[in-house]
Structure formats: C-alpha cells, structure tokens
Amino acid sequence: MSPVSRRCVLTGAALTAASLIVPIGGRAAESNYEITDWIAIAPSGEVTLGLSQPEVGQGSYTALPQILADELDADWQRVKVRFVTGKAAYKIAFRQEPPAQKEGASMSTTALFGRLRIAGAAARDVLIRAAAQQWNVDVAQCRSENGFIINARGERLSYGDLAAAAAKLPLRSDPPLKDKRRFHLIGKPLPRLDTVGKCDGSAVFGIDVMVPGMLNAAIKTARAFTGQVTAIKNEAEILKMPGVHAVVKLAALAIANEDAGVQHPQLPNLPRHNAVCVVADRFWQANRALDALDVEFDGGVAADLSTVKIEAMLEAGLDAEQGVTALERGEPRQILKERAAAVIERRFLLPHIAHAPLEPVNATASYKDGAVEVWGPVQSVSACQEAVAHAVGCAADAVEVNVTFLGGSFGRKIVPDYVLQAVQASKAVGRPVKLIRSREEDMQHDVYRPNAGGRFRAVLDDRGYPLAVQARVAGQSLFGAVRKSWLDHTPEGACDESMVDGIYNQSYRLPHFLVETVDTPLPIPVYFMRSVGSTAAVFFWESFITELAQRANIDQYAYRRNLLANDPLALRVLDAAAQASGWGTTTDTFRGIAYNCYIGRGGRFKTYVAEVVELARIADGLAVTRVFCAVDPGLAVNPNTLRAQIEGGIGFALTTALKSRITFANGGAEQSNFFDYPLLGIDEMPEIVPIVLPSDRPPQGFGEVVLAPVAPALAQALLHATGRRLDVMPFPEDAFRSRA
C-alpha cells in the first residue's frame, strides 16, 4: 500500500474554493441563544431557524423557515437556515409507525405547519415577556414587528437585545397564534433561500463533502440482484496501483428494507457479499483501479430473472381466479357475471422504473471505535441511523448524520444502502471514506418503482355511466417487499393499498365497485418513488374512464363532471382546468383531461388536481404544447415553490410516461445510463399553465400530487388525435405520429 499522492501544484495565488464546511449538524454558535428547538437568536439580531427536513429540491429549505419566521415576526432579511437533527421535535409520523426524521410522502409542510407555528409563536411570546420585564410594563402593551418588540410609547427592543433574557423564560405550550390575516410571510411567493448557492457552485451536495483524512471509494456490484462475489483474481496488483489503499468486499444489504432484516417468505435469502469497492486517495484513482479489478460474480438463485418472466407473472396475476379485495361495494361480481356480454374490458401495463437522481447515490462515513459519523445526501435521517446502528451494533442515536443538499432523490435516498457501504469501507480502512456510485451502479442497483398491470372491467347503465366496475391491479407489491407493517390483512391475503391508490379512494359515483390487488413477488429491490403507486393506478383508472366515456359517446370533461358531481372540491379543479384550457373550443388542437385527488398516507391530506394536456400538430406529427394544471393545495405557504413543483412535477411525469423503462435479463437490470434510460429534455418540455385555487384548508401535501394525471390526460389527447389507445407505459415512440 503506497499512498502516492498525485500533485496538482497551484502556481500563483490559491484558487477560491467553494466553502466545503458542511453548514449543518453541530451546535449553534456559542453566542446564539436557543429560544426553542427550532430558533436561535444571536445578540446581533441574526435569527437561525432549524430545518429538520432534507432539501431535495422541493423547497422545504425556504417554505418551512417561512412558517417559523412569520409566527416569530422575524426580519426575513436576517434569517439563516441550518439543518438540525437529534431532537424529538424533528420527527413526524407518516402512518401507524414510530415518528421519524425524514422527508417523504409530501408530508413535510402538512405535518409541520402547526408545530412550526407554535414554535415561532412560543419564541415571540418569550421575547414579548422579556421586553415587558425590561420595560416593567404589561405584556398587553407590547407587540412584535419585523425583529423588534415595540411598546405603547413606541420604544423598540431588537430580538438580539432580548435573546439572552428570553432564553431563560419558560416556553408556553399554547402560545397565542397569529390571526392568519396578519401573516406577512406565509402565502407570499418568496425567493428560495438556497438559490444563490445553487447558482454559484457553493451549495454543498453529498458528493462535495470533504472531511480530514478522507479516502475515496468506487464500487462494483454483482449484476444479478442475487449474485455475489466469487473471486477477486488480481487484488495484489490492484493494491500496487497509485493511491490505492484497499480492496473491500461489501456485505449485501437487506433489500431496501425499513422492516430491517425481514425477508419476503417467497423470496430467497440474500447472498453474503454482493459488491466490492476499491479505496484510494482520490476517486479517479479508485475508479481506474476498479476498472482494472478482475472480479467475478455469480448470478445466485434468481439468475434467470427476466422481463419475459416478470410480464408473464403479471399477466397471470391479472387473470388469476381471485385477487385480494381492497374494496367491494354493491354487487359488482354478480352484475359483471350476469351481463358478461356487455362487459367493457381494458388491460394496462407499466414497467419497473429507476429514480435516477442526477446526483448518483454517495455517502461519506467515518467509523471509529464503534462510533459512526455520516455525511451525505440522506432523505431519512432516522432510517439511516437505524440501518447503520443495526449494521455496526450501536444505538441509533449514536450515529451522527450530517445532511447535505440532495441532488435529487424522489424517494431513492431514503434507503441508506449506499451509506452502509461507505461505513463498511471506512471500517475496513480505518479512515473516513467517501463512496460514490457511478451512474451505471446507481441505475443498475436502484430500488426501483415496482411494475404494475391493470385489468379493468365495467358494465354501463342505460345513460352510459358505470353501473359495475371491477378494477384489478397486479404487480410487485411495494408494501409486501419493504413495508409489511402497512399491509392490510384480509381473509383473502394481504392488501397493499399503494397498488390501488387513486382508484379505491376517489369520489367517482360507482354504485357497484370491486377493487382488487394481486401481488407478484420478485427478487427485485423496490422502494417508494415520487407519487408511488398512483402513477400506475391513476393512469389505469383515468384511461379506463376515458374508454367508458368514449363508449358512452359523452364528452370526457362532462363525463367526469357527472361522476364527481357529489364532490364540490373535485368539481372546482376540474372546472378550473377545463375553463383555462378552453375545453370545447377545439380548432386544430387535441386535448385530454384527467383528475386525481392525491390522498396522503393515512389520510393525512387531500390535494385536488385536474390537468388538461394539449397537443398541436407540428411538421412530423404531434407535440405536447401546453399542460394546464388546476390544484387545490389548501393554503399555499410559498406560491413560488409550489408553482415550481407544478412545472417540474409535470416534466418528471412526462419522462415517466414517454421514456422510463427498466428491463431485466440474467438476474439484473439492463439499462445503465442516460442513453438507454433517457430523461425529458428542454426541447420536449411544454408550457405549463398553473391554476392555484384559493382555499381555507390548511396546507396539503404537494411534492408528488401533479404527476399522476399527466399520463392519462396525454393518452386521451393522443387518442383523440390518432385514434390509438395507449395502454402500455412508456408510450411507444410513434405515439405522436399524426393520423394519416
């Protein structure tokens, strides 16, 4: 082992490096007074607001501090944001599970809105009391404004002047909250606080972390999900390569599993070692050595996994005699049986897809004498702590996690498999290690969005509306694979509601309705991905509604309006989208409309969405020109970041609808990079027209809600334009070809 470090001499003055001190973790500066778990105030008046939710692009870095600062009556120009961890206040519960500090399920603003308002108000309350004491007046004579407490005589004390005294006063658990008419930040389209750092290169992502004494690792994983390392043939030569410190075999990890260690009963046990990494001074040295490493893997017990087999399983699931009933209302089975000749049936299919965040997964870890510190793009602090603690045998709280900015995640970076690999590498070499997956490793060892197939059957009444509907979704069950505690147990078996999310829980008028799921378990690592099961389920459901409306010869908007007549909030978004798009005024424009009420886990929120996709003729076919998106998100804390989620969410969904497909052969994923797993480009991005409806409801979830209606609305528009039904995602490339 000879750490020959390569030299890069800077002749002349030193270059200005971006600040690589990760602005997170640790304690507030000594001179700051901690007023609550969330708020520290310096004597200078600078206010530091704690951010518990990782910033993955959704805008929490701005919107959540906005809530705190508003109730605090802070001067927004003097606010700083700091990622925080380690306190119970930072944990939220998503469903029936222990509270966790993580970003996910579009839950951050909904879950924290009340908590942050109370924290801000409690801090304002002690500042007012501290001022009242100082002036020796009644608190009723004191008010707060923009970083000052002001008394009846017009005298002012700054929050900085009062911080020391306020920090000593007991906090009220029920401080008076502002009347919402007095909000001065909440509801304002404030610029994002992280924009400047993201435009000058100074924002620190996981891949940018540097810690003293750090080495770098590059990794190669068995192609097959059940494969393992069988031989490393040239380790001695590799160790002689410049900068190389070690070749480390890495233990396989439970598949994307927060129910740690629990295996699916129908799946084989995982192999012992499924990856190897080379640790070197520099990443480029590790990468070169990895390229030269002669390592052999086997395929393991599921080496014959292939897309052909997977799709055959899916078809069998769709045609199975019986599924697991998620919902049954009226007498759907009897009606469909009695009127078999009149049954309308459609089948749908969509594949596994990869998250493909632009920042490939990576982590920096330091293992020393059983204590672990981690730096990196971590979407769930709690899941990371628990997994590391389980792996090294320490308490979860002893694992220190420093969260950087996340270069995209979409659910991927909740699963800390890459963190555990960095920890193993650090343990092996006795120094901090940053492990970066190549794009190929990131894509071929993702925790994929599961596949799904749909079989939908219906009989219409004499007016053309659904009398009886059977909706069956088959596929690899997400909850069955990674979240068994969320399965609903029925006499027919376990039901995974995420497979039918957006079907069973909508307010369409369906007198006789049967919703079923069929699990087709696979040895493929899967996990939650932005909008989860709804991307599949709503595509199936809304496309089936499109079919029924067409059979009934009723306008698509009118048909949905009729079926949703008892849900005024649904009608509001549907009407808004239709009106904005000029529905019914078609000239040479083709439109499609779709609706979904996105319901938060455990029913925590309801965000209403309707979208109209508009196509226009171009030289060689059709193009998506505009997408109208009407939403009722409750109170929009920051309309600027909310609009950004509409714009980006629709673009993200277009990638899913038009491009994303992971196929499998020889036990592993076939796609490896953006040439065979392409993303939407700017030339394919339509104009987005957001219509954000005012609402008296508190903030509802938003990060995932606009995705699901995109594909069915687009499919419907293409159906109008070309007469072709699209029942497989991604849509074929020639779907945009004009009708001859």
Add this chain to the structure above:
Amino acid sequence: MAVKFFVNGMPAEFDGPEEVPLLWVVREHLNLTGSKFGCGIGLCGACTMHVDGTAMRTCIMPVMMAQGRHVTTIEGLSHNGEHPVQKAWTELDVPQCGYCQSGMIMAAASLLSRHPDPSDADIDREMTNLCRCATYVRIRAAIHRAAKLR
C-alpha cells in the same frame, strides 16, 4: 510530463495520468466542486465548464486536452454571481435540487456568447443538459431574461 493550464484565471498543473478527466482534476485537486459528476459519459452536462470560452463536458475530457488552455468553472464565471445568466437564474428562482444547475448555467452562458438573443429553437437545439427535476420552463425563461440583461 505535467499538464499545465489555467483555471479561473490562475495557473494550474497536474502531473498524474494525462487521461484523467478534467472534471476530477478540478474537483479533487483544485477543490472546486461546483461542477458535478452525473453520468460519466458526457450525456447529462452536469460537469460543464468553459474551455477557452466554450462549454465542454469535462467528465469525458482528458486533462491533457486542457494543456495551455483557459478553463472556467461555475466558481469563476463571475465575482459574486453577477454574470447575467446567474442574475437571471436567481431572479427567476430556477433551481430545485440544484445539482444540474452549475452545468446548465455554464451551458447557457456559452450559448449566449454565440447567440446573444437566442430563439426558442436555438435553446432547444443547444441546451442538451439534463435536469431530473425538469426545471426547463424556468431555464428557458431565464435564458431569455439573461439575453435582456446583457
């Protein structure tokens, strides 16, 4: 023999293998981490820098190709983020996760140096960087805005 070049106006020298990608020399030896690694095959553009003023994908550019040339990274595009593209990007709040944006800004700056007032078709043709958050609506608007700020 060492490769000698300039980064953000300062002389730099690298005596490792000459085929090491410029991206990693800049990130790991010069500690300038604003340029990102995304795909390693020159497709996504997260690693975009200017080499003698032109946008280049540096994850596939051997460092030897920078010999004697002037490399500009996002950190050196301007002092205090004052390049018109950075100003427009900030004004319109373009970034979401932000990971691709250094490369996007460098690509847009290069585009504007060749097309001071680009059409939408110019943008479609030239801006081939990828953004997984799909911030393209604001990227397009910000390029048009930057053209006015210049």
